[in-house]
Amino acid sequence: MEYGRRRGPLLRIRGVSVAWLPPLLLLVGVVLLDFNTGEKFRIITWIVLVPGIAAAICGVWTTAAYSVLSVVTYVLVDSAWPDQYQAGFGDFLLVALGGTLATLAAVVRVRQERYAGHMRDIAETTRRTVLRPLPSRWAGLEHAGVYLAADVDARVGGDFYDIQPGPHGTRVLVGDVQGKGLGAVETAAALLGTFREAGFHETDLRTVAARLETRMRRHRAHTAALGRDDGDRFATAVLVAFPEGTTDAIDVMNFGHEPPLAVGRLGVRELPAGDGLPLGLGDLAGGPPTVHRVRLATDETLLLVTDGVTEARDKPGEFYQLAREVSRAVRADPRRAEPRRLVRRVRDGVLRHAGGCLEDDTTIFAVRRLSGDAGTSGAAGAGGAAGWEAPGAGGSGAGRVQGG
Incomplete structure (x- = not known):
């Protein structure tokens, strides 16, 4: 279940979940900044933050999708630079590992939220039984x-x-x-x-x-x-x-x-x-x-x-x-x-x-x-x-x- 469906109004527009939007905006922003800061200051590695943000506000599958998208985007953007200015394989591993950990974190978070929701349902049932x-x-x-x-x-x-x-x-x-x-x-x-x-x-x-x-x-x-x-x-x-x-x-x-x-x-x-x-x-x-x-x-x-x-x-x-x-x-x-x-x-x-x-x-x-x-x-x-x-x-x- 997508967590965005259970978020408050800040992640909804007219009842439609937009939890996927902040990670997407961050990904686009990192790519644009990387192309505009020059070869001496590469920030494409910051794309590792994208699955991390998704893990906090999106569901498991959305987080996994952003993890894969971040890796693919990193490879495409980094390959567009000349060899001497590429971030390299080490940063690629960082982005891949960050996406994997973000997906696992999303799994843990969603399970905890489901458990908390179950406990709230039990409390609500108890309340309605007593009162x-x-x-x-x-x-x-x-x-x-x-x-x-x-x-x-x-x-x-x-x-x-x-x-x-x-x-x-x-x-x-x-x-x-x-x-x-x-x-x-x-x-x-x-x-x-x-x-x-x-x-x-x-x-x-x-x-x-x-x-x-x-x-x-x-x-x-x-x-x-x-x-x-x-x-x-x-x-x-x-x-x-x-x-x-x-x-x-x-x-x-x-x-x-x-x-x-x-x-x-x-x-x-x-x-x-x-x-x-x-x-x-x-x-x-x-x-x-x-x-x-x-x-x-x-x-x-x-x-x-x-x-x-x-x-x-x-x-x-x-x-x-x-x-x-x-x-x-x-x-x-x-x-x-x-x-x-x-x-x-x-x-x-x-x-x-x-x-x-x-x-x-x-x-x-x-x-x-x-x-x-x-x-x-x-x-x-x-x-x-x-x-x-x-x-x-x-x-x-x-x-x-x-x-x-």
């Missing part, structure tokens, strides 16, 4: 979310979020697993799997919370039995229910997580803080946290973030002031309370505040009820047992806003 794509309008809700991985290559970490509609209303879960690496990813996947089942089947939100707590403990016990050092892992989370028949209130359970914000045209309100312990530590508190019934108007957006947002620091070490920045943005333009615009505004603000360097995984998730016919159609789209698990149409990605 499944969600329709932008789902079960009467409009949402937008963005996930920024501190490890850009990993693309997924311990942050998680999901929406689960069901016969008892729609539930939303946003959380952050303590620690990093594959262990955090596995824990997030375990909690999300439990949430998707319990959020659908269980009538009481407290029962959903109890199932999540039990799953966290079972997962820890399993990893400990495998000899892994995950015995103290826990997860902060916010569990939200949008009850059926209620249009101006939600139920919130906070497991030691950042308090959600209600963002509307009139300003920003902070909802109840985390009065419960994180998932996995519930036995220390004697039970799950309190279920808070709080007001959320139809035109208000619920904003949930992980600590990658609130703990983002600038160069002087100041934390990002989420509520203050969101309030300022909404006052300047009330339309920024819409989920997609709100998520984009927070994402850009955090990246700008941190200078583009995030030290922790960062999730920004915004959701609000759809009003009128849109809300009805959104709920209808999730109707029926099969409809609750319909495949998502939207795409999520590290750094890309998901949702409508």
Whole structure:
């Protein structure tokens, strides 16, 4: 496969690869200079750079073709000079050896790129398994979310979020697993799997919370039995229910997580803080946290973030002031309370505040009820047992806003 097909816009013109052009221009330039610098300063040997440049930006066969072309061009150009001014057989060997090494280098580079692409595909599959794509309008809700991985290559970490509609209303879960690496990813996947089942089947939100707590403990016990050092892992989370028949209130359970914000045209309100312990530590508190019934108007957006947002620091070490920045943005333009615009505004603000360097995984998730016919159609789209698990149409990605 030609590497030029996978390069960025600098090596494409109207979608057509031009990776072959720089080596060709260099070859022509060397030939012209050799004929114009005179017999006392021959530079035809510089043609060895041509396959070297091709090896960096072209595919294997293109590099091999330039290697052969460089040798043939060297012979033709050098033979055009009188015998006493010819570069000679030694430089011919240099050009031939350079072309051979360039071709081998291209082989190694292309293999590494294919391996890297394969690993990116695996990371993308893992991300889509943990953070499944969600329709932008789902079960009467409009949402937008963005996930920024501190490890850009990993693309997924311990942050998680999901929406689960069901016969008892729609539930939303946003959380952050303590620690990093594959262990955090596995824990997030375990909690999300439990949430998707319990959020659908269980009538009481407290029962959903109890199932999540039990799953966290079972997962820890399993990893400990495998000899892994995950015995103290826990997860902060916010569990939200949008009850059926209620249009101006939600139920919130906070497991030691950042308090959600209600963002509307009139300003920003902070909802109840985390009065419960994180998932996995519930036995220390004697039970799950309190279920808070709080007001959320139809035109208000619920904003949930992980600590990658609130703990983002600038160069002087100041934390990002989420509520203050969101309030300022909404006052300047009330339309920024819409989920997609709100998520984009927070994402850009955090990246700008941190200078583009995030030290922790960062999730920004915004959701609000759809009003009128849109809300009805959104709920209808999730109707029926099969409809609750319909495949998502939207795409999520590290750094890309998901949702409508």
